[in-house]
Amino acid sequence: MKKHISHNSAESTKAHFVTQDSSSPHFTLNNREPHQTKQNETERLDRLMEFLHIIIASIQQDSIKAHLDSLMQEFSSLTHTDIKLLANYSNGRIALAELITLLRERIYTLLTQGALCGVEYLSLLLFTHISTYTKIENMAQDTRFDVFITMAQNNLFADGNSDVENLLFIELYIVAKILRDMGNFDRLMLEYISLICLVDINLPLSLEHANFIIKHFENLGVDMSILLNALKNQLNKEVYFAYPSQRRRSILNWQLHCFWNVSHFFNHHAWLELYEVWRELFYTMLENGSNGGVEGIDEAMYMQFFVYHLCGNNFHTQEQWARFCKDIDKVAVRHYERFAKSQGIYGVSNHQPTDKIRIGILRDRLVANSPYKVEFSLLSNLLSNKAFKERYEIRIYAMKLFEKSVDDEKIVQSYENLGISVIDVVSGFHTQGFYNSHLQKALAIKEALNTDNISILLSPNNGYGISDFILASRSAKTQIYYSHGNFVYDVPCVDSKMTHICQNKRRITHEGYEFYGVPVKMLERFYNPPLDSQAREKIAQIRSEFPQDSVILGSIGRLVKLNSKEYWQCVIEIMQRYPQSIYLACGGGNESLISECITSCFTQEAEAQGFLQRVHFTGYIDSGIYGHIIDIWLDSFPLEQGESRIEYVAKGGLSITLSKIPQEQRFEGIQTSLKAWQSIPHKDGSHKTQADFDNAFALIKESQLPLLAFSLKEYVEKAAALLEHFVSGDRAYIENLRELGAKARAVGDEMKEYEGILAFIDAITQTQS
Numbered sequence: 225m226k227k228h229i230s231h232n233s234a235e236s237t238k239a240h241f242v243t244q245d246s247s248s249p250h251f252t253l254n255n256r257e258p259h260q261t262k263q264n265e266t267e268r269l270d271r272l273m274e275f276l277h278i279i280i281a282s283i284q285q286d287s288i289k290a291h292l293d294s295l296m297q298e299f300s301s302l303t304h305t306d307i308k309l310l311a312n313y314s315n316g317r318i319a320l321a322e323l324i325t326l327l328r329e330r331i332y333t334l335l336t337q338g339a340l341c342g343v344e345y346l347s348l349l350l351f352t353h354i355s356t357y358t359k360i361e362n363m364a365q366d367t368r369f370d371v372f373i374t375m376a377q378n379n380l381f382a383d384g385n386s387d388v389e390n391l392l393f394i395e396l397y398i399v400a401k402i403l404r405d406m407g408n409f410d411r412l413m414l415e416y417i418s419l420i421c422l423v424d425i426n427l428p429l430s431l432e433h434a435n436f437i438i439k440h441f442e443n444l445g446v447d448m449s450i451l452l453n454a455l456k457n458q459l460n461k462e463v464y465f466a467y468p469s470q471r472r473r474s475i476l477n478w479q480l481h482c483f484w485n486v487s488h489f490f491n492h493h494a495w496l497e498l499y500e501v502w503r504e505l506f507y508t509m510l511e512n513g514s515n516g517g518v519e520g521i522d523e524a525m526y527m528q529f530f531v532y533h534l535c536g537n538n539f540h541t542q543e544q545w546a547r548f549c550k551d552i553d554k555v556a557v558r559h560y561e562r563f564a565k566s567q568g569i570y571g572v573s574n575h576q577p578t579d580k581i582r583i584g585i586l587r588d589r590l591v592a593n594s595p596y597k598v599e600f601s602l603l604s605n606l607l608s609n610k611a612f613k614e615r616y617e618i619r620i621y622a623m624k625l626f627e628k629s630v631d632d633e634k635i636v637q638s639y640e641n642l643g644i645s646v647i648d649v650v651s652g653f654h655t656q657g658f659y660n661s662h663l664q665k666a667l668a669i670k671e672a673l674n675t676d677n678i679s680i681l682l683s684p685n686n687g688y689g690i691s692d693f694i695l696a697s698r699s700a701k702t703q704i705y706y707s708h709g710n711f712v713y714d715v716p717c718v719d720s721k722m723t724h725i726c727q728n729k730r731r732i733t734h735e736g737y738e739f740y741g742v743p744v745k746m747l748e749r750f751y752n753p754p755l756d757s758q759a760r761e762k763i764a765q766i767r768s769e770f771p772q773d774s775v776i777l778g779s780i781g782r783l784v785k786l787n788s789k790e791y792w793q794c795v796i797e798i799m800q801r802y803p804q805s806i807y808l809a810c811g812g813g814n815e816s817l818i819s820e821c822i823t824s825c826f827t828q829e830a831e832a833q834g835f836l837q838r839v840h841f842t843g844y845i846d847s848g849i850y851g852h853i854i855d856i857w858l859d860s861f862p863l864e865q866g867e868s869r870i871e872y873v874a875k876g877g878l879s880i881t882l883s884k885i886p887q888e889q890r891f892e893g894i895q896t897s898l899k900a901w902q903s904i905p906h907k908d909g910s911h912k913t914q915a916d917f918d919n920a921f922a923l924i925k926e927s928q929l930p931l932l933a934f935s936l937k938e939y940v941e942k943a944a945a946l947l948e949h950f951v952s953g954d955r956a957y958i959e960n961l962r963e964l965g966a967k968a969r970a971v972g973d974e975m976k977e978y979e980g981i982l983a984f985i986d987a988i989t990q991t992q993s
Contacts, residue, residue, distance in 0.1 A: 269313060272306055276319040283326045289339050292330055299347035304445030307353045320354060321363060327351075328366050328403050335372055340392060341399045343432045346416070348402045349444055355407035369404035372396055380419070387423040391430065394419045413446050417454035421478035422471050426657040434482040441486045448494045451483055459501045461508065469519060470659065476530050477658045480627065484534065491537050491784060491814045502531045503551055510559040516566045521559070522663035525689030528556055529662060532687040533628065540784055540863050542735050545686070546712040553687055557696035557715045564697035569670070571698045576677050580617040583988070584678035584700065586669070586691055588623050590631040590639070590646070594867035595684060595708045597750040598724055600638065602980065604747060607642060609981045619645045619676060621669050623690050626654060647672055666693040673699045680988055682706050682722070686713035702992050709866060711735040720991040722984075728897050728975045730983050740987035743976035751874035753848050763852050775805045775950045778854040780847050780872060781865040783813025791860050792822050794936055796835060798858070798943045802951060806838045807858075810850050811868075815841045851875045855950055858943060874969065876962045880931055880943045887934050894924055901975045920971050927964035 275298075282295060310316030327348065331341060354363070376397035381390055398416050405412075420433055458464065458475050465472070483489055506527045512520025531552060539545055564570040590596065606612050620639055624631060636646050649672045650665040669690070673681065681700035685691035686707070695703055695717040705713060707723040711734035726732045726741025733739070755763070770776065777799070779786070786792075786809060799805045809818060819836060826832035842850070851872045857879035859869055864881065873879050883890055898920055902912045930946065933939035949957045 265309065268306075269309055269316065272302075272310055273315060273319060275302075276310070276316075276323055280319070280323055280326060283323075283330060287330050287333075289334055292334070293342070293344060296344040296347050299350055300440060300443070302350055303443040304350060304353050307350055311354055320351070324351060324354075324363065324406055331399070331403060332366075332368055335369075335396075335400070341395060343395060343429075343436050345395070345399045346402075346436060347440065348399065349409065349412060349416075352402055352405065352407055352409040352412060353445060363406055366404050366406075369400040372400035373404065376400065381422065387427055388429055390423055391427070391433070394423075409445070410450055413444075413450050414454045414457070417451060417483075418458055421455075421458060421475050422467070423474060424470070424659075425474055425477040425481060426659070434478075437482055438485050438487075442488045446486075448489060448492055451489060452494060452497055455479065455483075455498060456501060459498065459505065461504055464505060465508065469523065472523070473526070473659055476527070480530060480533065481658060488814070488816045491812070492817065493538055493787075495534050496538055499531070499535055502527065506531065506552065507555070510555065513563055514559055516563065518663065521563050521693075522661050524556065524559070525662040525666065525693060528552060528687065528689035528692065529625065529627070536687065537782075538784065542710075542712050545710050546735070548687060549713050549715070553692060553713065553715055556689065556692050557717055560693045560696035561698075561717070564693075569667070569697060572674060572701060574674070575679075575701070578617075578677050580615060581680065582676060582678050583616055583618045583680045583682065584673055584676070585618065585620045586623065586681060586683045586685060586694060587620055588625045588685055588688060588691070589628055590620075590622060590635045591629055592632060592635055594871075596635060597746065597871075598708065598744055598867065599684065600642075601747045601750065602724065602742065602744045602984070603639075603644060604642060605745060605977065605980055606984060607644075612981060612985065619647055619678070621647045621672060622650065623665060623669065623688065624648065624650050624654070625688070625690075627658065647676070662690050663693070666690045670694050670697060670699045680704065680992070683718075684708060686710040702988070704988070704991055707734075707739065711737060711739070720987065722987050727893065728900060728972070728979060730979075730986060740983070740990070742983045742987060743980045745973050745976035745980060746870075746874070751871050752876075755852070759849060762849055766849070766853055770806060771804070773804050775802065775947055776808055776853060776855045777805055777858050777947075778808030778810060778850075779857055779860060779865055779869070780810040780845065780850060780854070781860075781868045783809060783811055783815065783818055783841075785860045785863040785865060786813075786818050787821050788860060788862065789821055789824055790862075790936065792825050794940050794943075795858055796822075796825055797940050798947065799835070799838065801944055802947050804951065805947060806840065808840050808842055808850070808854060810842045810845045810847075810854075812844050847871055851877060856880065856943065856946055861939075873965065876966065878931060878946060878958070878961060878965075880933065880939060880946065882933050882936070882939050890932075891925065895921060897975065898924075898971075900979070901971060904974060904978045923964065924968045924971065927961070927968040930961060 279295060279298060283292070307320075310320055331345070334341065376393045379385065379389075380393045380397065385393075394416070397419075398412065401412060401415075420437075423430055425434070455475075464475065467475075484491075484495075489495075506524060509520050509524035509527055513522075513524055514520070532548070535544075535548060539548070561570065585599070603618060606616075607618070622631065639646050649668040653660045653664050653668075666689070670693075673694070678700045680702045681695075682704050683691050683695060684706040686705070692715070695715065698717060703717060703719050705718045705721045707713070707721060707725070709725065711723070714737060720740060721737060722740045722742055723732070723734070724742050724744040725734070726739065726743060728743045729741045731738065732741045767776075777795070795807065799807065809815075818841075819839075822836060822839065823829070823832040826835070847868060852875060854872065854877065857865075857869060857872050857877055859865055859879055859881040861882045869879055869881075885893075898917055901920065902917045905911055930942060933942050948954075
């Protein structure tokens with residue numbers, strides 16, 4: 225696996241805390257390749273020994289605290305596997321023992337002088353691995369540190385302590401235990417995680433700890449099981465509710481804003497092991513609020529958002545979302561409705577008629593993601609229609625879930641430029657940082673909807689506490705759920721469902737639920753924006769980082785969709801036929817899990833590592849740039865990419881896909897859609913003929929058949945055939961295929977443009993009647 229750093233990465237949630245590593249003033253170790261030969265191991269050992277000798281000499285020469293603080297930063301270049309390597313050799317064990325003896329002496333002296341050992345000293349956790357790998361002479365417990373351990377224990381979370389003081393005692397407690405034992409890594413990590421997640425995450429010193437955790441936990445060798453065990457201890461129902469509300473919220477905040485962002489924990493499927501634990505706490509919170517308990521409902525609403533975010537990023541099937549709706553959403557809306565009625569805030573009051581029918585759209589955050597591009601294109605199409613604009617007014621109500629990410633002001637401005645007001649009545653609650661009240665936000669938005677006389681409320685949300693509360697408390701006469709892919713969100717406070725994923729049909733059934741279909745013709749600036757000179761230079765620069773004869777395969781989207789062994793078995797077969805091919809895995813997610821999935825396809829570790837050198841993980845990228853870098857999109861299965869693939873194809877990209885339905889059925893569906901297209905008159909008002917129909921159908925078949933597979937074997941063969949045209953330099957074939965695709969898309973766009981506005985008006989009219 226190679227880590228390819230994108231040149232225009234989107235902001236990720238990691239940006240909450242991560243800062244740049246400081247460079248080492250003395251010595252740096254080269255990064256290792258994932259697979260080491262015996263020669264590489266020997267070279268690595270030599271460099272590690274040199275590193276330790278430099279550190280030891282440095283400590284012997286200068287023992288002042290500032291110098292020792294600086295040396296603690298040096299240990300960030302080491303990993304737990306380095307300690308294992310050193311512990312396997314006698315010279316390494318001798319050097320480690322000498323270093324630990326020196327560290328104990330110097331730090332003990334500092335502690336007796338009243339010095340504080342800050343978060344950087346937690347790097348010493350690395351050396352507690354030694355006892356796991358070997359037994360070193362003269363490494364018994366150093367009981368001199370007991371006095372500091374006892375002092376810290378007696379003062380941790382004592383009455384009257386500030387959380388800054390608690391953080392200082394946590395540092396003292398953990399550092400003293402490290403130096404006393406030089407072992408028990410797992411137990412120390414359990415204690416550290418359990419303690420740190422109780423403090424206020426908004427504090428500057430908490431930020432230092434969060435940065436340490438995010439940057440160093442992988443190198444320290446903190447695996448997912450250690451994290452989950454520590455969290456399960458704190459999430460135990462009796463333990464959790466024994467804490468005051470601020471500490472309860474802190475336990476959740478550290479999970480979401482810190483531990484979730486550790487690279488090898490990020491979006492890991494093991495988070496789902498906590499689902500039932502979270503659900504039990506959620507139910508208790510709802511019960512605490514069932515009799516008008518404001519704090520219970522407020523806690524529940526945040527907890528619902530929290531579970532939605534951590535689980536939703538891992539969910540990849542409708543079955544998983546259906547369970548979430550059954551366990552969480554449906555239970556929540558019953559309690560929210562009961563609470564609203566008990567507080568006298570249920571329903572719409574004092575609704576005043578307005579010149580235009582007002583439509584409100586409830587948004588979690590305003591950022592340049594796929595839902596935004598679809599929504600903005602739909603609204604742009606609607607507001608370009610004179611009849612619609614004269615009858616309806618659209619307003620957006622922002623929930624501003626900055627726990628996910630802050631709103632992009634350029635996106636806000638884009639709506640306002642379209643004539644759509646963006647209503648923000650919740651930013652004032654952000655003074656509490658990550659402890660803001662979701663109930664207060666919901667009540668403020670509900671009041672604004674009522675004051676603004678919103679008649680129709682569209683909610684493209686499927687599980688947030690705020691949106692579910694607003695719907696459950698009936699905040700508009702007509703409430704519609706708009707789906708961007710979750711077809712099983714089904715709560716009684718929604719009057720109808722709408723989606724653009726509709727095969728150009730006005731009515732469509734997904735997962736047994738009826739939806740109003742609203743085709744959306746996407747704006748060209750989203751799918752295929754013009755490239756300026758700077759963009760072209762960036763594309764050329766990125767491509768130059770790969771071998772000149774490379775054919776770049778890849779995909780763009782959530783990495784969880786690439787966690788498929790049958791998919792990678794096909795990709796591996798394709799790429800083994802063409803050694804000049806490489807794969808760009810573009811998008812956010814847990815790269816380690818995908819690497820493990822790829823490795824599982826090989827019987828020999830060396831072969832797996834060799835193949836991984838041809839797979840490049842880019843992280844979040846600018847699809848407007850990388851859509852012109854990938855030569856062939858190999859669509860994932862069984863979970864295919866969605867809007868990102870359509871956007872890529874709109875740029876003229878060629879995508880190999882695996883059809884979920886048989887060939888005959890697929891083309892029958894195309895013929896049905898073309899019959900509706902045939903009823904749309906030409907621009908000059910003339911009617912389309914049977915010849916127009918036949919030509920369009922032939923065009924679509926010709927454009928799709930080389931790229932559309934109906935079996936795994938066909939997927940490999942069609943991808944290999946397309947690769948052959950790239951390798952042989954057959955530009956004429958490639959350009960012809962791109963031209964056919966563009967003409968076929970034009971047929972679909974004509975249908976979406978004509979039908980979309982009519983379908984939307986039909987959907988809201990039918991729902992209101």
